Amino acid sequence: MLSLQLIRDKKEFVAERLSIKNFDAANLLNEITALDKTRRATQSELDELLSKANQLTKSIGQLYKAGARDKAEAAKSRSAELKEQTKVLSAKLSETVELLNKKLVELPNIPHESVPAGHSDADNETVYEEGEMPTLPEDALPHWELATKYQIIDFDLGSKVTGAGFPFYRGQGARLQRALINFFLDEAIDAGYLEYQPPLLINEDSGFGTGQLPDKEGQMYFANEDNLYLIPTAEVPITNIYRNVILKETDFPIKNVAYSNCFRREAGSYGKDVRGLNRLHQFDKVEIVQIEHPDNSYATLETMKEYVANLLRKLELPFRILRLCGGDLSFTSALTFDFETYSGAQKRWLEVSSVSNFESYQANRMKLRFKDKNGKMQLAHTLNGSALALPRIVASLLENNQTPEGIKIPKALQRYTGFDLIK
RNA sequence: GGAGAGUUGGCAGAGUGGUCGAAUGCGGUGGUCUUGAAAACCAUUGACCCUUCACGGGGUCCAGGGGUUCGAAUCCCUUACUCUCCGCCA
Secondary structure, three states, X not given: OOOHHHHHHOHHHHHHHHHHOOOOOXXXXXXXXXXXXXXXXXXXXXXXXXXXXXXXXXHHHHXXXXXXXXXXXXXXXXXXXXXXXXHHHHHHHHHHHHHHHXXXXXXXXXXXXXXXXXXOHHHOEEEEEEOOOOOOOOOOOOHHHHHHHOOOEEHHHHHHHOOOOOOEEOOHHHHHHHHHHHHHHHHHHHOOOEEEOOOOXXXXXXXXXXXXXXXXXXXXXXXXXXXXXXXXXXXXXXXXXXXXXXXXXXXXXXXXXXXXXXXXXXXXXXXXXXXXXXXXXXXXXXXXXXXXXXXXHHHHHHHHHHHHHHXXXXXXXXXXXXXXXXXXXXXXXXXXXXXEEEEOOOOEEEEEEEEEEOOOHHHXXXXXXXXXXXXXXXXXXXXXXXXXXXHHHHHHHHHHOEEOOEEEXXXXXXXXXOOOXXX
């Protein structure tokens, strides 16, 4: 969430920035500032009362010790009166605070100044493009047909056992999955990331910390009996490692990587855009997460971007990088670059990575702070990026590399797959 | 799943109803001493909120939430977590 201080100091600026996200914040901001005012006044009033009550309480103890029983009894009844008043006030205070927090959480992160205005993915800005477009014959097969042809992914079996969007990978297909995971992890470790294996279920506090809760619970699978959510991305457990943590400035940069299954309900998605591997309820992803000093977070975002670009180069996939427009930017992000690979048979770009800087938005929710050189507390910045999400990478690899002999495996992967051709 | 014991400041560990935000030790920071370092000695040592230009003042926090009481780290209820024993189990 945004810091209250920012809203107090620069309400107009916040409103203007949020309009880039097509978010009309005027009313919400007014409510927040009003609640903030009430809260502070109530706090002062309550503190004063409590101060009186504390003094009284102390004197009662002393009066008893001194044997002045009558005086003590008199003080007791005064104290009881005070208590009634503090009860009323503290109820008012906690109501106000609760409402204030509720409203505060409804405000999305403000976009970085470089974010273009826009309403949908059509308004995203292509900032970079690289790689040779595949030249495929007219009868080239989409990946879901290749999957069947080579018996490497079974969607029907997944439907039988679980439901749509939960495929089985089989034989060389399963091996390819494992190869990609290991390749991505090894690359990350070489680049200085620390590998984690996170839990796949998270509690409510964690969901709140990274911004999935309270609004997006419909996107996550929920284990009702135990009040736990299946993670939609490793970002959630890995970033929440730092919930309620105070770092030292020398702890930066923090670079973590994790492979995990990801679970997404994808409520409301259907149609041909979601065929095959294009959109799944369960998929595999390697995610990089960095915690940074605010001064360095944008330089770090660039580094992460370059890191992801390099993975795609090694996989010999044509890709482009988009700067998301305000309308397509997630609730919590300040700046996001999407990576898309070109899938030759579907003849479309597929999103395979999303690299974001959340600035202090998640950190503020999580109370992730550090002590700066002057000993002052500051919120850290959090960043993350897919490096990479498997299904669409697999889709592009299968489609682009199909030949009459079989599907060619890029060189960098061969030592992981142990074969150079799917046949 | 059953039975029991715990959860105190960065860590260890006192504290069982009243000047306790909390002894003590370790660690951290600053200083004295030293050519330098170590040791020793001295001082200092949390987070959050309100208020103040500032100095300062006030409030909250002893796992989370609720309760008893004039007063709770201390008593009661509840949730989470940790540990021990039994059961089950990859």
